[in-house]
Amino acid sequence: MTAPAPSTPVLPTHALLAAADMLLNPSEDTALSPGVRARAAATLLRLALDETLDAFWRSVSPRMTRNGRTRMLCLQWYVSPSVARQWYTVWSGLSAACHYHTYDLPPTPAEVRAWHQDVSELLPLLATATA
Numbered sequence: 001m002t003a004p005a006p007s008t009p010v011l012p013t014h015a016l017l018a019a020a021d022m023l024l025n026p027s028e029d030t031a032l033s034p035g036v037r038a039r040a041a042a043t044l045l046r047l048a049l050d051e052t053l054d055a056f057w058r059s060v061s062p063r064m065t066r067n068g069r070t071r072m073l074c075l076q077w078y079v080s081p082s083v084a085r086q087w088y089t090v091w092s093g094l095s096a097a098c099h100y101h102t103y104d105l106p107p108t109p110a111e112v113r114a115w116h117q118d119v120s121e122l123l124p125l126l127a128t129a130t131a
Helices: 013-024 034-060 062-066 070-077 081-098 109-130
Strands: none
Touching (some): 034 062, 062 070
16 A cells, blocks of 8 residues: 655645736736636636645545545535535536536636635635634
């Protein structure tokens, strides 16, 4: 049996949100198309959700950080069901937006801005649940 690989350090969640915000509100001289920027911002937002969820489970039950989607399904027993439901809805939307599909259009910047707002509201809710 091999030991699990140590997690790779990533930016703090507030830095991930700031980077996503910069992608959604670019400067005049950006070379990236709106679709590429929106998909990159969605990836950063999903990473912020994943990192916050891992931090939550490390404080509650460290073994849950290894359980992929199960950690979201079990969330409803540790926080309010409405928060868990919103978390899963936003995470699912961001997951779909992060992946390229041959015939799917990328998410629009407006969709990702709405998810940015949702993520900005959800992160403190889960952080206070562990306090």
